[in-house]
Amino acid sequence: MTRPTQDADPLIAIRDLSVSFATSAGPAEVLRNVTLDLGRGRIVGLVGESGSGKSTLASAITRLLPANLSRLDGGILYEGRDLLAEPEAAVAALRGSRFAMIFQDPMGALNPVFRVGTQLVDLQRAKAPKASRRDRMARAVAMLTRVGIPDAARRIRDYPHQFSGGMRQRIMIAAALLCEPDLLIADEPTTALDPTIEGQIVALIDELRHGFQGTILLISHSLGLVSHLCDDVAVLYAGALVERGPAAAVLGAPRHPYTRALLACEIGADVVRRATLATIPGDAPDPTRLPPGCVFAPRCSQAIDSCRDAVPELRPVDGDGGHAAACLLV
Amino acid sequence: MTDPLLSVDRLSLNFGPVPAVRSVSFALARGETLGVVGESGSGKTSLIRAALGLVPPTAGSLRFDGADITGLRGRDLKAFRRAAQMIFQDPAAALSPRMKIRDLLAEPLRIHDVPLAEAWPGVLDLLRRVGLPDGVLDKHPHQVSGGQARRVGIARALVLRPRLLVADEPTAGLDLSVQGDIVNLLVDLQRGFGLTCLVVSHNLDVVRAMADRVLVLYLGRVVEIGAADHVLRAPAHPYTRALLAAAPRFDPGKRLSRVPPLNGEVPSPRTPPSGCVFHPRCPLATNLCGAVEPVEQTLADGRRVACHTPLLTP
Amino acid sequence: MRAVFGRVWRQPVGRLGLLLVVAVLLLGVIGPPLAPYDPNKLNILARFGAPSTAHWLGTDHLGRDLFSRTADGGRVALLVALSTIAIALAVGTLLGIAAAYASPWGERAILVVFDIVSAFPTLVFALAVVALLGPGLDKVILIVAITLIPHFGRVARAQTLSLRNSPFLEAERVLGAQPWRITAHHLVPNILGPLVVLASMDIPVVITIEAGLSFLGVGVPPPRASWGTLLHDGYTTLSQSPWPVIVAAGMLTLATLGFTLFGEALRDAIDPKLRVEP
Structure with missing residues (x-):
């Protein structure tokens, strides 16, 4: 290119x-x-x-x-x-x-008390205020799959601490990309x-x-x-x-x-x-x-x-x- | 290798039910630097803590200068401590926060009842040798820079003139321009004091610059050990x-590396995979690898490798 | 140390607290020798006197000089408070460190003892001890110290647990330091900050408890002056003269206020993170 x-x-x-x-x-x-x-x-x-x-x-x-x-x-x-x-x-x-940001420590940027899915759904509000929760969830699952989270549809219901450091960084990248x-x-x-x-x-x-x-x-x-x-x-x-x-x-x-x-x-x-x-x-x-x-x-x-x-x-x-x-x- | 300074024989270490180190053997020749x-x-980390007798091994033996050091107590333990010192990964955190650098450097002498008046000139020499100005003596650890704290840690480890020096991630968290300084210093001190070194680092370049031999650990097991020139240039x-x-190398003009990155992550030591513990991530794994744990074999160049299908023929 | 006091002084609240604390200390230390009268000398003719040039703070129902008795009571309060806190701090810190390093069983045993002691009401405990052994200054100190030990013990244990795996303690082990040396030279200095703050905050509590016990007649035995007995005597003769109550209650208020403000300022000066936001 x-x-x-x-x-x-x-x-x-x-x-x-x-x-x-x-x-x-x-x-x-x-x-x-x-x-x-x-x-x-x-x-x-x-x-x-x-x-x-x-x-x-x-x-x-x-x-x-x-x-x-x-x-x-x-x-x-x-x-x-x-x-x-x-x-x-x-x-x-x-x-x-x-503007979206990815940090060195993804644990600090993810809220530990909410499921990953909830956080990925909420952050789409600014971009797509009219989309339904189901649509946003589907986009979140697709994005997690794209950044290489295996079994994303199930794991999206997990909490941040249930992921390894590398997986959390992938989630942060997915979160950033969801904001387009x-x-x-x-x-x-x-x-x-x-x-x-x-x-x-x-x-x-x-x-x-x-x-x-x-x-x-x-x-x-x-x-x-x-x-x-x-x-x-x-x-x-x-x-x-x-x-x-x-x-x-x-x-x-x-x-x-x-x-x-x-x-x-x-x-x-x-x-x-x-x-x-x-x-x-x-x-x-x-x-x-x-x-x-x-x-x-x-x-x-x-x-x-x-x-x-x-x-x-x-x-x-x-x-x-x-x-x-x-x-x-x- | 005759009469190694440190020999580790089938050392295993469990934390509760979790095996952290599994049957690790290696010997450290006098004056040699082994990179882990x-x-x-x-x-x-578990391996070096066991090697320094900070945690008792679950199985296996440790010999230092010919003598068994597992379960040492009292006077013998103190003598071993004097001979085997360590540089900590987070240097500022490894310095007692309320003491001045002067007291931190005198502490090893006090612990071992060395008369301060006699030994202090040597400490001042050491201070200069590690590149610290006399002015730091009256500062507290939080008042000096990260690079200086690391130098204090190095000086402190050498005050007792040990024979074995274990360096845990000696350059972690340092800027590129300081990293070289510390490696140069460690190499210089190793030569000057005739130290035998165990250098633990995730930075392969640092290991390449310092180590004679390299030990590669995966899930508590030795997967490969041999001369650094062999292991780091033509891995088996x-x-x-x-x-x-894996790590992106600085290579201007060239884009991503040739070997595809490794899939997956290090499995939990609580539930290690069957057969060869590396097989779920190994691009060359066969059915055999998932079923049978490979036996260590020695290649022609003297290195030991635990693999059914090594990249080099024996 | 100087820096800490400087930071206390720079806070208006800390300055007020420090001044009050110094005033109370002066009263307790040099007040009795400077006092114009023997605190226990009776003078029935001059009873219920209002403040005057002869008796700066007036006299009580037996005509004793209230300033002399207040100063003597201040000395008693300080003696009880400081020795109680010293005992509780020392024993509590040792037990707390022991609990942090003990086996799970040992730790649980120490914590259960802490729970039992703090569950026991100080007053009931005091009444029981006095009933058994009779009243006395030493018993007041002993009782209050025992009930405060769990306070310090729990904080010392929590602090030790948070530092137990610190690299700087392991570094001392690598150097060959014995456990007692690591504890005394490296652990204790680093857990002491919060404990000292706790101690300064507990001083007004102890002063109040001592006054309360003395008020009830199970504390410092008469005729020795205590702010509690002063208050009690003044209370029973309140209809004749308000001065004994005003003086004793005023001193108690100023002393507890002073130590509390000083303690809070000290806490902020040593470590603002210890502050519990309401």
């Missing part, structure tokens, strides 16, 4: 998004001037280490930001509206109907799963994408997962978008020193036993005391003096292919 | 192959 690499009319356009949280040590700048398009029908991978702000980006789109939010600037454009300018209730109404969302946010969907189960979920997502019209935002620290599933990749470091573009370009020919260093940390199948593994020296900066200029400069092996002067802009590196990096040296 | 891999419910058991192919 060929998809346009650069979407003139993205589903969601994030513009100059900055998010800070109030902490006892002062404001923590969790996202700084992030600009990113989520193209229609594409799987966009958001890669970064803990503290890079990748989950906050998803929370900003769905407006599920924590109470200690101290700054929310920029714009998130969706269907001609700026979600950040809308009242919270208006964005809340989009959750469950236009424009945007599906999957936040570390396989992190809590065993490798063979992770493999099954990856194969499932890969299979379902063909019948799914929406956009998927896949948040993961696993380069393997992202490289297998994503069309586009965006790399976050300490709240800054350092590189974005088509997956093959970003992961195959990374241009930003951080992306390169991160990819080098992945242990390859050909690793020599007890050889020294690649690492990134130093620690990620404290979000309450970000360094001036490029946030990666203090750890960057190629940094020059001017890297510390100004925050580098995201600049195209391959003409109009959509691959861009925020580094003075490219 | 398997999914949740495979019995990895279908489960090992599936495990290697």
Whole structure:
């Protein structure tokens, strides 16, 4: 399937998004001037280490930001509206109907006291308010079957705790797909799963994408997962978008020193036993005391003096292919 | 292998009626690193807890440095504890929350009545060696980062200069850029202290980078054990192959892997399948596999595999 | 510790509680030596006196100085409350930890004893003991301590159960630490928070029980002053003078209020999760 690499009319356009949280040590700048398009029908991978702000980006789109939010600037454009300018209730109404979410821990997202069927029937209310309960139940069974729950017609009467972790994640995927969302946010969907189960979920997502019209935002620290599933990749470091573009370009020919260093940390199948593994020296900066200029400069092996002067802009590196990096040296 | 440091012979461990480990045998040569891999419910944690004498085995024997360690008590148990240490999976949770790092590092010495004044310089050396600044000494565990807590856990395990080090998921929950640091550190310490290591991990890459030999567990049984170079590059058991192919590898340009993902999930150890416990999920299973439990066989390269139809001929 | 008191002080309720608690402690500790009169010295001519410069809080039906008696009664109340709580806390914690680590049978046995003790009404128990052994301060302490042990025991057991399988306790085992060392150095410090909160909340309860027992004449034997006996004596002579009742009831109210507010603030300062929302 060929998809346009650069979407003139993205589903969601994030513009100059900055998010800070109030902490006892002062404001923590969790996202700084992030600009990113989520193209229609594409799987966009958001890669970064803990503290890079990748989950906050998803929370900003769905407006599920924590109470200690101290700054929310920029714009998130969706269907001609700026979600950040809308009242919270208006964005809340989009959750469950236009935006759906899958989390790392499906048990936390399923209500333990209701049967799975009840929950899958109820969540269709926003999408199909007129459909009968029987129709909704039939759709739920069909969707559970599609995501690979054996004997779905019987098991739909079970409670969440009666399913294994992998099965619960399948139920979450079914729940998300039943909403027929424009945007599906999957936040570390396989992190809590065993490798063979992770493999099954990856194969499932890969299979379902063909019948799914929406956009998927896949948040993961696993380069393997992202490289297998994503069309586009965006790399976050300490709240800054350092590189974005088509997956093959970003992961195959990374241009930003951080992306390169991160990819080098992945242990390859050909690793020599007890050889020294690649690492990134130093620690990620404290979000309450970000360094001036490029946030990666203090750890960057190629940094020059001017890297510390100004925050580098995201600049195209391959003409109009959509691959861009925020580094003075490219 | 002559005179192994640790030898485990037909070890079984039941929790009530549930068998968690079934007749596991292996030996750990001095200076060697053995990787233990398997999914949740495979019995990895139970196996290492039994190997450290934290739970009494239901059957089988454990020998450390030639001496039987099942049912050790008092002074002998304390001596064994000093020689066999462990790095815990969740490092912050394994540090007593109300103690300062300084006291946490002194604790092993106090327990074993080692005079602090004598041993403390060695502890400070160790602290630097694991890459911690002296400043952490006066902090509490919740005041340091996850990577630092892990380093404290490593230093704490080495304060008594053990001979056997068991590392339970040493890189679980770590970022990619820190994972390499910890693996490098463990390899360096293993060389420096001449440690014999048992590394449990679900991350095959980490095991590949550290282990001389690999033991693959499935439902409490050894399905394959042998040199890491052999087992992780040319697996003989279908489960090992599936495990290697399962997790999506970073492979830019290439899409999904060649081997189809394994169907189904790990069965409950309460009601293990008949015959070969892996047969309900095995793509190569025959009628024989469902009826008869395979006997372990030794292949030409020395590895042991429990399969009726191994992927390599004996 | 300082941080905890700082957090108590920052809450208005905690500040009020702390001030009242300090006031009661001062009254009980340095009040008696500073008091102008012997609390038991009779002066029939000056009976039923209203507060004056000579007798700051007035005098009772036998002309004893009410301030001196209140201070002495405060000392009795604090002595009973603190020693009772100390005994109940120590014994309850030990039994609770023992129950958590005991075999299922041992655990059940301890819990049954807890149930029996807490099912027994304190007052009836006290009357029985006094009938058997006669009244006395030591008996009051013993009775109240026994009835409070299950309180602490249950909390200690629940806390221990939740920590029993913690990796940090297993880490100590791996290091070779003996069970007593693990319990004393690692378990107890981590279960103590909720127990201390419980203890501070139980102080006003004990003060009230002591006053109640003394009021009924089965507590602190006369002539020793107790807020309960003060209240009782004042009550029987209420028609002659309201001051003994006002003083004794006022002190009791201020002390219980102070310790209760302080206890609640302490609970919020140590762990807000312990708060039970109404």
